[in-house]
Amino acid sequence: MSERHDTDEEHLLRWGNETLELVFAVGPDRPVALVGIGSRGADRAVPILATALWQPLVEVSGFGHGRFPGSFRHVDTVIGARLRYRSHTRGDDHTLRIEQMDVDTGLSVTSVFELSTGVSAFRTWTVITAGEPVVIDFVSTFVTGAFLTTAPEVDGFVLASAANDWVAESRWTTKSLRDIGLARIDRDVQHQPPRSRVHVANRGSWSTGEQAPTAVLLATAGEYALAWQVEHNGPWGYEIGETRHGAYLLLTGPTDQDNQWSVRLASGEQLTSVPASVAFADGGVDEVLGALTGQRRAIRHLREADHALPVVFNDYMNTLMGDPTTEKLLPLIDAAADAGADLFCIDAGWYAEGHWWDTVGEWLPAASRFPGGIEEVIDRIRSRGMVAGLWLEPEVIGVRSPLALASSGRGLPESAFFSRGGIRIAEHGRHLLDLRDPAARAHVDGVIDRLIADYGIGFIKMDSNTMTGPGTDAGGLAPGAGLLEHNRALLDLLDDAQERHPSLLIESCASGAMRMDSAMLSRLHLQSTSDQQDPVMYATIAAAAPASMLPEQAGNWAYPLPGSGREAMVFALVNGILGRMYLSGYLNRMAPSEVALICEAVAAHKEVLVDIERSMPFWPLGLPGWDDPWVSLGLRNDECARLSLWRRPGAPETVVIPVPNYRGRDVVAAPFFPRDTDGWTWRWDAPSGELTVAVSTAAPTARVITLTPDPEPPSPTKDAPA
Numbered sequence: 107m108s109e110r111h112d113t114d115e116e117h118l119l120r121w122g123n124e125t126l127e128l129v130f131a132v133g134p135d136r137p138v139a140l141v142g143i144g145s146r147g148a149d150r151a152v153p154i155l156a157t158a159l160w161q162p163l164v165e166v167s168g169f170g171h172g173r174f175p176g177s178f179r180h181v182d183t184v185i186g187a188r189l190r191y192r193s194h195t196r197g198d199d200h201t202l203r204i205e206q207m208d209v210d211t212g213l214s215v216t217s218v219f220e221l222s223t224g225v226s227a228f229r230t231w232t233v234i235t236a237g238e239p240v241v242i243d244f245v246s247t248f249v250t251g252a253f254l255t256t257a258p259e260v261d262g263f264v265l266a267s268a269a270n271d272w273v274a275e276s277r278w279t280t281k282s283l284r285d286i287g288l289a290r291i292d293r294d295v296q297h298q299p300p301r302s303r304v305h306v307a308n309r310g311s312w313s314t315g316e317q318a319p320t321a322v323l324l325a326t327a328g329e330y331a332l333a334w335q336v337e338h339n340g341p342w343g344y345e346i347g348e349t350r351h352g353a354y355l356l357l358t359g360p361t362d363q364d365n366q367w368s369v370r371l372a373s374g375e376q377l378t379s380v381p382a383s384v385a386f387a388d389g390g391v392d393e394v395l396g397a398l399t400g401q402r403r404a405i406r407h408l409r410e411a412d413h414a415l416p417v418v419f420n421d422y423m424n425t426l427m428g429d430p431t432t433e434k435l436l437p438l439i440d441a442a443a444d445a446g447a448d449l450f451c452i453d454a455g456w457y458a459e460g461h462w463w464d465t466v467g468e469w470l471p472a473a474s475r476f477p478g479g480i481e482e483v484i485d486r487i488r489s490r491g492m493v494a495g496l497w498l499e500p501e502v503i504g505v506r507s508p509l510a511l512a513s514s515g516r517g518l519p520e521s522a523f524f525s526r527g528g529i530r531i532a533e534h535g536r537h538l539l540d541l542r543d544p545a546a547r548a549h550v551d552g553v554i555d556r557l558i559a560d561y562g563i564g565f566i567k568m569d570s571n572t573m574t575g576p577g578t579d580a581g582g583l584a585p586g587a588g589l590l591e592h593n594r595a596l597l598d599l600l601d602d603a604q605e606r607h608p609s610l611l612i613e614s615c616a617s618g619a620m621r622m623d624s625a626m627l628s629r630l631h632l633q634s635t636s637d638q639q640d641p642v643m644y645a646t647i648a649a650a651a652p653a654s655m656l657p658e659q660a661g662n663w664a665y666p667l668p669g670s671g672r673e674a675m676v677f678a679l680v681n682g683i684l685g686r687m688y689l690s691g692y693l694n695r696m697a698p699s700e701v702a703l704i705c706e707a708v709a710a711h712k713e714v715l716v717d718i719e720r721s722m723p724f725w726p727l728g729l730p731g732w733d734d735p736w737v738s739l740g741l742r743n744d745e746c747a748r749l750s751l752w753r754r755p756g757a758p759e760t761v762v763i764p765v766p767n768y769r770g771r772d773v774v775a776a777p778f779f780p781r782d783t784d785g786w787t788w789r790w791d792a793p794s795g796e797l798t799v800a801v802s803t804a805a806p807t808a809r810v811i812t813l814t815p816d817p818e819p820p821s822p823t824k825d826a827p828a
Contacts (some may be wrong), residue, residue, distance in 0.1 A: 110162060113496035115126065115133050116133075117131060117133035117134075118130070118141075118154070118230055118771045119131075119194060119204075120134070120152075121202050121223045122146050122221065122226060123222075123223060123225070123481065124144070124146065124176065124223070124539055125222070125224060125225065126143075126145065126146055126147060126221065126225075126227070126228065126386055127142070127143070127144060127145075127146040127152045127227040128140060128142070128143055128146075128219070128228065129141055129142030129143070129152055129154060130163070130204065131160060131253075132191040132194070132204070133191070134162050134190065134191065134662055135190075136160070136162075136188070136190075136547070137163065137164070137186060137187065137188075137190065137191075137206065137278040138156070138162070138163045138190040138217070138249065138251075138650045139155075139161055139162055139163055139250070139251075140163055140202055140250040140252050141149050141154050141155040141160055141252055141254075142154045142155065142252055142255060143181050143250070143252045143332075143386055144255070144330070144386065145226065145255070145330075145386065145387075145388050150665050152255075152711065153255040153499050153647065154255070155251060155254060155255055155352070156258075157348075158350075158351040158352065159251050159253065159254055159352030159353075159740060160349055160352070160820050161181070161250060161352060161354040162181075162187065162189065163204070163206075163217055163248075163249060163250070163390065164184045164189060164206065164215050164217060164232055164243065164246055164248040164249065165180055165181050165182075165183045165185055165186040165244070165245075165249055165356065166183055166185045166186050166189075166215060166232075166234065166244060166245045166699065167180075167183040167184070167185060167186075167214070167243055167244045167245055167688060168185065168241050168242045168244075168248065168645065169240075169241040169243060169368070170631070170638060171183070171184050171185045172213070172448075172813070173186060173528065173770070174187075175298065175301075177301040177304075178212075178301070178363070178365075179301065179302070179303050179345065179347055180244055180343075180345055180356055180358060180361065181243070181249070181345075181347065181349070181354055182299070182358060183425055185208050185213060188210055188224075188401065188508060189206040189207065189208055189215055190206060190209070191205075191206055192205045192206055192207045192214075193205050193749065194228025200220055200221050200222065200223075200365055201218065201219065201220050201221075202218070202259065203217070203218050203219075203220075203381055204214050204216065204217045204220040206238075206520050207580055210235075210237050211237050211240060211314050211380070212232065212236075212237015212238055212370065212373075213236060213237050213241070213699040214234070214237065214748065215232060215233070215234055215235075215241065215496075216232070216233040216234075216235075216399070217231075217232055217248075218228065218230060218231050218232070218233065222321065222400075222404035222405070222595070223281040223567070224400070224653075225397065225400040225404050225746070226385060226386055226400070227386070227397050227398060227400065227404075228336075228382055228383065228384055228387035228733040229318050229382070229383045229401070229405060229468040230248045230379055230381065230382060230383075230577045231246055231247055231249065231378060231379050231380065231381040231382070231794070232246060232248075232378070232379040232380075232382065233376060233377075233378050233379075233410045234371070234373065234376060234377050234379075235372055235374065235375070235376045236374065236375050236376075236622055237306075237368070237370035237373060239322075239371065239372050239373055240245070240370075241326070241363035241368055241370045241371070242369050242371060243361070243363075243367070243368040244361045244362060244363070245358070245359050245377070245379050245392050246356055246357065247357045247358055247359060247379045247380055247381065247382045247499075248296060248334075248355075248356070248357045248382055248384065248723075249354055249355070250355055251349065251352045251354045251355070251356075253323055253325075253332055253353075253355060254353055255689070255772075258352075259353075260283045260288055260329065260346075260348060260353050261282070261283075261284065262282070262283070262325055262326055262328055263282075263283055263324060263325060263326060264280050264281060264284060264323075264324050264412055264738060265281060265282075265286065265315070265321060265322070265323055265346065266278060266279070266280040266283050266321060266322040266324060266391060266689065266729055267279065267281070267306060267318070267321040267322075268317070268318035268320065268321070268653070268654070268729075269316065269317060269318075269651065270315065270316060270317055270614075270619065270620070270622070271315070271638050272316045272617050272618055272620065272637060273618060273636060273638040273643075274638075274732070275314075275618060275622070275635060275636045275647050275650075276318065276619070276635070276646070276650035276653065276654060276714075277286065277646075277732040278650055278652060278653065278729040278730060278731060278732075280728070280729065282326075283304060283346060285436065286304050287302055287303060287304040287305070287665075288300070288302050288304060288346070288347065288348060288354060289302040290768075292792045293348070293351070294349060295413060295502045298350070298726060299347075299348060299349050299350045299392055299463075300347065300348045303345050303346065303347035303349075303704070304345065304346040304347070304349065305343065305344075305345050305778050306321065306343065306344050306345075307341070307342065307343030307344070307364055308342055308343070308348040308423045309341050309364070309365060309576070310340070310341065310573045310574050310575055310576070310577075310589070311339075311340055311538075311570070311573055311574040311589065311592075311593070312570075312573050312616055312617075312620040312621060313338060313339050313341075313622070313625075313626075314619060314620055314622040314623060314654075315573065315609055317345075318654050319336040319337075319338070319342050319578070319624075319651075320334065320335040320398070320620065320654050321334060321336055321827050322391055322394055322395065322660075323346070323355065324390060324391065324394075327466065328389070328390055329388065330386065330387065330388050330389070330394075330566065330788050331386075331387055331389065331390055331391065331393065331394035331773060332355070332384060332385070332386055333384070333385045333387075333394040333395055333397070334355075334357060334382055334383065334384045334385070334389055334398075335382065335383050335402075335624050335654075336358075336359070336382045336623075337380065337381045337382055337383060337623065337624040337625050337628070338359050338380035338381060338593065338594045338623060338625050339596065339621060339623050339626050340359070340360060340380075340589055340590060340593040341359065341360040341361075341364065341365040341367070341586065341589070342359055342360070342380060342623075343357075343358050343359075343361065343364060344357050344358070344627040345358070350439075351483075353420045353630040354530070357382045357384075358379070358380075359379055359587070359590070360380075360585070360586045360587075360590055361382030361586075362573055362586070362697070364579075365576060365586040366576040366584055366585045366586040366590075367581075367584055367585075367587055367589075368575075368584045368587065369584070369587050371385075371646045372485075372738075373798070376721070379381060379481065379624075381589075383401045383405065383624070383822060384439055385396065385397035385398040385400075385401055391617040391725065391728065392437055392723075392725060393726040395411050395652075395653055395723065396724070396803075397724045397738070399657075399722055399723060402624065402627070402628075402655070402656050402717075403574045404825040405624075405628055406627075406628050406656070408603070408609060409511050409626055410608070411602065411609045411610070411611060411631070412611070412631050412802060413719070414448075414611070414807070415440075415447035415658065415686070415713075415718070415719075416447075416493060416646065416716045417448045417566070417687055417689060417708055417711065417712065417715075418447065418448070418449045418450075418451055418495070418613075418632070418661070418686070418687075418688050418689065419442035419445075419449070419450050419492075419689045419690065419693075420450075420451040420453050420547075420567065420688060420689070420690050421434075421435065421438055421450075421451070421452060421453050421690065422453035422454065422497075422690060423637075423639065423663050423665045423688075423690040423691075424524075424639055424665045424667065424690060425665070425690050425691055426438075426453065426455075427732060428453065428454040428455040428513060429455050429593070430452050430456050430475060430476045431454050431476070432475070432476050432477060432478060432482060432483055435452065435483050435486075435765065436483065436486055436546035437694040438492055438692070438693065438694055439483070439486050439487055439492075440486075440490060440694065441693035441694040441696075441701075442490075442492070442695075442730035443490035443491060443492055443690065444701070444705075445688055445693055445701065445704050445705050446705060446706055446708035446709060446712070447492060448492055448493065449492055449493040449495055449565055449611075450490075450492045450493075450494060450495065451492075451494075451497065451565055451567050452480075452483065452494075452495065452497065452756035453494065453567065454497045454499075455472075455475070456471055456472065456473060456475065456476075456497070457469050457470055457472055457495065458472050458475075459472045459473075459474055461474075462503065462504075462505075463478035463535050463536075464501065464505050464506045464536065465506045465507050465534035466499060466504040466507060466509065466510060466536070467502070467503035467504055467507035467508075467509040468507065469498060469500075469553050469557065472486075473775025481561065481563065481593050484562065485563050486562070488562070489669065492562075493564040493565055493611075493749075493780070494561065494562065494563045494564065494565050495563055495564065495567060495611075496557060496565075496566060496567070497566075497567045497569060497624055498553070498554075498557070498630050499567070499568075499569045499570060499571060500537040500539075500550045500553055500554070500568065500595070501538065501539050501541070501550070501570055501572075502537065502538060502539065502570075502571075502572050503518065503523070503536065503537045503539060504535060504537075504611045505532055505535055505536065505537055506535075510537055511671050512644070517547050518539075518545055518546065518549060519534075519543075519588060520545075521540070521543045521545065521580065522539060522540060522543045522545045522549070523537045523538065523539060523540060523546075523590075524537070524538040524540050524545035524574055524577070524578040524588075525540075525578055525579070525580050526578065526579055526585060527579065531574070531575065531578065533573055533574070533575065534572045534573075534626060534701065535574050536571075536572045537580075538572065538574050540578055540580060540588070540592055541592050541595035541599055541701050542588075542591050542592055542594050542595045542637055547595070547599060548735075549600070550586050550599060551599070551603065553608075553745030554603050555606070556564070558607055559609065561670060561733070563618060564608065564609055564610060564611060565610070565611045565612075565613070566611075566612045566613070567613045567634075568612050568613060568614060568615060568630075569615045569616065569828070570614065570615070570616040570617070570620070570621055572643065572760045574589060574592075576589065577590075577592070578588025578592065587799045592654055593625075595624075597625060600612065600626075600629050600630065601629060604629070606698065609824040611616040611631040611632065611692065612631055612632075613628045613630065613631060613632040613633070613661060614626045614627065614630045614632065614633045614634065614764070615633075615634035616634075617637060618634055618635070618637035618638070619634055619635050619636055619647075619654075620631065622635075622654055622655065622696070624706045625653075626661055627655050627656070630659075631659070631690075632659055632661045632686055633651075633655050633659050633660060633661055634661050634688070635647055635648065635651045635661055635662050635685075636662075636663070637674045638663070641665065641674070641677055641678035641681055641806075642677065642754055642755070644662070644678075644681050645677075645680075645681060645730075645737045645754060645808070646731070646732055646734060646737055647662070647754040648662040648681040648682070648684075648685060648739070648750075649725070649730045649737045649738065649739035649752070650658070650730050650739075651685060651728060652685070652723035652730060652733040652739070652741075653684075653723070653725075657684065657685055657686075657718055657723055658683035658685075658715075658718045658719050658723060659686065660686055660687065661685070661686045662681050662682045662685045662686065662687065662688055662799075663681065663682065663690060664678055664679050664681050664683075664687050664688065664689050664690070664691075664692045664707065665678055665689075665690040665705060665719055666678045666679055666680030666696075666700070666703075667691060667692075668691070668692055668695045668697070668700060669697075669774075670704065671717055671786075671806070672699075673784075673803060673806070673807045674806070675700060675703055675704075676703070676779075676807070676808060676809075677718025677752065677806050677807060677808040678691075679703070679704065679707035679779070680707075680750055680752065680775075680808035680809065680810055681705065681808075682707070682781065683710060683711050683741055683748075683750060683778075683779055683810050684709060684714060684740075684741050684748060684750045687707070687708065687711045689704075689708070691704075703740060703780065707778060707780075710778060710779040710810065714741065714748060717743050717745075718741065720743055721741040721742060721743045722741070722742050722743070723739065723740065723742075724736045724739075724742055724747075724767075725738060725739060725740070726740060726749070726764055726765055727761075727763065728764045733755070735753070735754050735755075735756050735757030735758070736737065736751070736752070736753055736754070736758075736761045737751070737752040737758050738750065738763060738768070739750075739828065740765075742767065743791070746812055746814040746815070747765065747767075747768070747799075747810070747812070747813040748778055748810060748812050749765075749810065749812075749813060749815075750765065750808065750809075750813070751763070751799060751808060751810075751811065752806070752808040753801055753803075753805045753806065753807050753808065754805055754806050755806060756804045756805070757805055759800060759802065760798065760799065760800045761772070761795040761798075761799050762797070762798050762799075763796065763798075764794075764795060764796050765795050765796070765797060766795050766812065767795075768792075768813065769792070769794065770792060770793065770795065771791075771792060771795075771812065771816055772815065772816040773786050773790045773791055773797075773813050773815045773816070774790075774813070774814045774815075775790050775793065775797060775811055775812070775813050776811065776812050777809065777810075777811060777812075777813070778809075778810040778811055778812040779809070780809070781812040783809075784803060785799075785807070786799065786800075786801050786802075786803065787799070787800050787803060787810065788800070790813075797811075797813070
């Protein structure tokens, strides 16, 4: 890492690593601004924004200190405009802290930046220290207008972003900023900045219940791109808008305006914003999401256990669907082991005597489901060489659970639950545990420790199917502030549980991928990518998953159906190959040829797992749209690339797949899964770097292909094959 002041660039602070440089303006007469961001190289300098385009690095507002001019936007804050540079420090070679002060209130604001070696991305957050007492109702994590250095107007950019919903996750679109909200006005005639904005945000405890916190801002000329992820397991937002002369990108956690969040600070008290990571790359989507992939690996709390990468069989999807019994599980366990699974997870229902949705909370095995005890089932899992796992939804207590009822004699105290105005919150038949409370925390810790001690499980599928609403006002806080503290308490709980149980693997799940955020993923082993039951619709979800998470964390269901036909089974299995295969289905009811196909898929997937932790995702046909007829995802390492291709109903028989990284090189394209081509043919063209694929097999159909380039580019005089 390095930092330097250039004497001929007064009041500019340059800081970065081997690949990335940030340039800050730190003059005495205006707020600090990030005025340059770019790739570091000996042959070029990072361009600097014109002074008129500078945007304050921090925006912060409080009661009595709002915005000028007023709007729904989170910029133009009065305190933000009054901030002035005070100092900067480096905690080590990887960290920069820039402190500013508002002299009117004595408020101190510190922007923290972290870089990792060799990664073209940084992590950042904001720390506020109160001077006089103040109620803060908004603080940004990060703000800049530095993306305008190449294109001086927002017309030169498009935004790639993803809507998210139950069974409809990761629906990526790429649109111009004008088309999605930035109205064109004559700023000189109006003498004012526009009030319009692109505003993307999420509410409540489902951090990705409506939108993904990852997005990409692309220069339309293709010179460079910015990508970001807001790293919070609760509310967050990002905003893009125009200023009087320039534009801005703003990242934030919960706000008063959107999430009923505010915090009262006494003199000397601090608050810390949620963090975010921002990546920069020369190029487009593949390059900048590659940089963000590197950042995700750099900031992950990686444990030795995470390198195991087991193939998980889960009994739920299109199989037992929450109705496990000893009789149903034993043959599935044997079939899963025979197919090559390393871990068998008993999903929902194992604790239930009949209807269970609103009675959960104690997490005790149901005797009627397991006449010989659940130990009989878990012993069978272990005897077949697999690790045992259980589904768990620890953050809720059903409204009819004994733990919710004081009359049961086992009820948790009122302080253990989310409440508003002294009334316990109930949603979807459940109460929400407030993990700030010692009794709530002790209950969840006790459940986890007991299940591991009593049954020896090594895996928990941690689900969350109930939303919290704005939060809890227990303790006199604004509801959003109570939720933020709870969100952080959950992360502490997970950190402590994994420290107590270093071999435990935890999957993040929330009705599929409703909590697909980096705060959770930086800690947990695996992410459920969807509850989608249709493998054809799942294709875009599986292909898009590495845009939001590491490919080695993308738990994609592969649920072949007995008797559905070979191509349908192949399609379902391809969904799981380039990620983390999450196997399900009635394997015990399948014909020998169907079992053989599944064994082949598992073996192919395990070959992918050998180098998945150093592979980079790419999307030859672009980030997948929800209804795209052809869908693609690639994983590339130093030796080869593997490419999943899905042809869905309505797709043409031929598609051209650009692979620009291999342009000008001879490439051997070979089937990876399945090993026979069965109606698929392809031809590589080295000069264009394109793979032309032709398919005579009826859709839906899918394949995984390996592309292995020659070590050197082909010679211009090399004879073409006969």
